[in-house]
């Protein structure tokens with residue numbers, strides 16, 4: 001991987017930029033979906049719990065299984081129609097819990113978490129968006145087996161894009177949790193924080209879930225105020241990234257800071273401080289004298305910081 005940060009204003013973010021056409025109009029047609037699953041060009045991404053199942057052959061990983069290969073791996077609890085890649089159908093298959101354990105001892109398949117797959121580039125980048133799609137929706141199925149309205153068991157329908165309750169007739173749709181991730185900026189400086197779970201030299205943007213009844217801008221201002229005590233005014237949207245851990249959408253923003261005193265919420269952050277734009281550049285390029293770093297290009301935080309390094313106050317332009 002290059003040491004040069006990608007400072008482009010339209011970052012190529014991992015897990016986004018899918019080439020798959022979701023073909024949502026096929027989801028309600030069970031006969032059509034069955035025919036697509038039997039298609040010779042059908043490909044299946046197989047998920048076992050939180051891990052992705054990969055074929056391992058001749059020192060290479062392959063995430064795409066034929067229908068017969070997917071069936072041979074183990075019985076699927078749910079199969080989701082992801083869409084069409086050109087004309088080739090793509091599905092996500094979530095294994096029964098009992099089908100995962102026997103895979104661990106096998107030499108022809110490996111179970112690896114999606115973050116590691118992305119960070120180490122062990123599959124072609126074009127597989128990351130459908131793997132993220134499959135992992136997020138299969139994770140939703142795994143945790144929504146019962147109706148939140150009446151408690152009855154629910155059933156997957158619409159190619160896996162809805163669960164229906166046979167008892168109270170409620171329809172349940174997959175959810176995505178919005179997370180705001182932002183960089184408070186004052187002139188040539190900005191605030192970064194460190195979570196206790198970060199590597200000791202890494203600093204990143206502040207982040208938190210948007211709450212019910214909040215706009216993105218309001219969530220950004222509240223989170224910055226809660227985490228570091230800084231009051232923000234203008235909020236400028238930058239880019240977004242699907243983040244299937246388990247099912248978030250990262251909404252990247254720059255925020256104009258009106259105050260500079262930091263009051264750090266120690267329950268959220270180990271540390272936070274102001275960084276000069278020049279120092280950020282050294283961190284992005286991994287040439288900081290104290291070896292301080294920012295998150296890798298895989299993460300949207302890298303690009304939010306990179307845009308400020310590149311453009312300064314023009315990020316609000």
Ligand SMILES: [Zn+2]
Pocket residue numbers: 147148149150151152165166167168169170
């Ligand atoms: Zn119900």
